[in-house]
Amino acid sequence: MIEEPPIEAVELPARWKRLIEAIDANDVVAAHDILESATADDQRRIVSQLDIEDRERLCRLLPVGETAELIENLAEAQAVEMLEEMPADVAADVLEELPADLSGDLLRELDDRRSEAILAEIDDLEESKDLRERAGYEWDSAGGLMSDHVVSFPEHATVADVLAELGNNAEEYSDDEVQYFYVTGENMQLTGVLALRNLVLGRRSRSIGELMIPGPVATTVDTGLEELQDLFESKNYLAFPVVDAAGQLKGIVSRSAVNEALSDAQTEDYLKSSGIVGGEELRSMPLRERCVRRLAWLGPNILLNLLAASIIASYEDTLQSVIALAVFLPMVSDMSGCSGNQAVAVSIRELTLGIIQPRDYVRVLLKEVWLGLNNGVVLGIVLGTLAAIWKGNVYLGLVIGGALMLNTILSVAIGGLVPLILKKFKVDPALASGPILTTCTDMSGFFLVLSLANVAMTRLV
Known part of the structure; x- marks a missing residue:
């Protein structure tokens, strides 16, 4: 095969040349400062122009947390490339730093042997089991699109209990767009949904099981993309709870996640119709x-x-x-x-x-x-x-x-x-x-x- 000529560093902006120099010099501080000052688009661009060896050295140079931040900003295909190039133990550490839904998406795109090798390096057996389960869902199903950032409370909890929990952990819950709380029974069975207004106005001694709306509309983990699209078109909701076959609450699937997946599906169809039959292709690939x-x-x-x-x-x-x-x-x-x-x-x-x-x-x-x-x-x-x-x-x-x-x-x-x-x-x-x-x-x-x-x-x- 005719080898591809290397891209000369002179073609890159000055700060990217400095990043390559920092990698060559094993200067973690300089590499950190350059990436810290770059936008997500800039990071995707420079990673696409680094050769495989430089990407490997960059991952070894940066702390695991910073590598995870970098991967989180990359396009999915780029992130998968980098995980494939890392040692399995390093890739496992990186995945543990990422949100669980993103880790599941990336594992799903890896081949089975590589995915299992990485999962074997995760010490937390419960986390490893969760990631393996997530990776097993189809990417365009509710299980593949769901987020585990779901706010739920047991039905026997009182209004006072829930308000105290929210107040004591306000910073954690502030990242979630909370309009409804999901109510669960034994073994995390989804039993109802509770509006924020009803919680705030309810008597402090009442259990949320008395205030909830029972039998909420929910999707199963294997609900397909087309069915999810129809569901959001028929209901003006921001998200739906996702349950497994046993009715256990597993997460939520949002309208924005479904819209993004629909866009990805259209892009994939376009690539296939244009002759890119092996999935997404980037010019950084071998x-x-x-x-x-x-x-x-x-x-x-x-x-x-x-x-x-x-x-x-x-x-x-x-x-x-x-x-x-x-x-x-x-x-x-x-x-x-x-x-x-x-x-x-x-x-x-x-x-x-x-x-x-x-x-x-x-x-x-x-x-x-x-x-x-x-x-x-x-x-x-x-x-x-x-x-x-x-x-x-x-x-x-x-x-x-x-x-x-x-x-x-x-x-x-x-x-x-x-x-x-x-x-x-x-x-x-x-x-x-x-x-x-x-x-x-x-x-x-x-x-x-x-x-x-x-x-x-x-x-x-």
């Missing part, structure tokens, strides 16, 4: 890994494009006889491909919203064919007229316009159905729909143009 990720998409596309090229090869004589066809071949396939991509986008969106299921293929097909017929006629007339005027040959216009119309109908039908078929076989539609559609529209477009031209050959030459 060159070999980046090459493999992209070739996993580009390699199969060579074979798919060879299939399309074979259609042209089989009509080589027709193409040589009417050279003008070469101008319109890419236009027909490209215009049809654009129409097909629109159908793909609508199908993926409706699948995401739960509006359609794979079994709705007949409805989708009929809707897309009718739309394709209308749009195909319009596009075919426009392009066919231009072709006829340009070459002064009406038959050339009919060939090009007819091929575009037919290919548009076919492309929107394929574009509408492929995501449903892939979903049926549990393949990510965002990942595979594009290459399949491109190959099909290219092959059918080339075939239609050249076969129609072959039929009308006597009128074209």
Whole structure:
């Protein structure tokens, strides 16, 4: 493999060059001062420009607490990279310094062997168990998105008890946006919710179990992202409690966490549709890994494009006889491909919203064919007229316009159905729909143009 040339330090701002100098000199004070004065965006940028060796040395140089602060400010992919590069015992110490929900997110992104090696280095067995449980949740579920910053009290506690607890630990509770308190029974079973107003106005001797609203709306740890989105759209709440299968209160999932996860899901779909099939890619990743990720998409596309090229090869004589066809071949396939991509986008969106299921293929097909017929006629007339005027040959216009119309109908039908078929076989539609559609529209477009031209050959030459 051709090695990537190193980025010279002269390309970096002066303070980043000073950070590299501090790392080289093992000057922890200088490194601390530079990072302390940098914004989170600045820290993400410099980490992306440090090579692997410098990142490792920086982590060894900084105290564990400062390394944890740095990782907390990084993008998730950068943080995972750094955890992979650290010794397992150091990574375990760092994770113990981070919020439990963030530690769980990072462990989930590590491979199983690395994750287990880090968890084995955590001395606190209860914390290790909690992190392993968190890492086991899907990232886009309530368990994966929940925070353990939940304020709860046992139902037998009195109003006076709760107010005293809040007053004695005001600094701790001030970080939480407290509007409701969750009330629990035995074994942390969620039994009710208590409004702050009712607590403050309640008699000091009453138990909060008497003042609570029983049976609050809650989500389970395996509630999916789409269901969470629907829940927040139907209820104007800032957060919902999260319980496990036994009804034990595990945390809360906030509206902001769900919105961020929805944004991440859209970004992931975009990356997949653009050919980044191995997940998020950063340019700080090793060159070999980046090459493999992209070739996993580009390699199969060579074979798919060879299939399309074979259609042209089989009509080589027709193409040589009417050279003008070469101008319109890419236009027909490209215009049809654009129409097909629109159908793909609508199908993926409706699948995401739960509006359609794979079994709705007949409805989708009929809707897309009718739309394709209308749009195909319009596009075919426009392009066919231009072709006829340009070459002064009406038959050339009919060939090009007819091929575009037919290919548009076919492309929107394929574009509408492929995501449903892939979903049926549990393949990510965002990942595979594009290459399949491109190959099909290219092959059918080339075939239609050249076969129609072959039929009308006597009128074209």
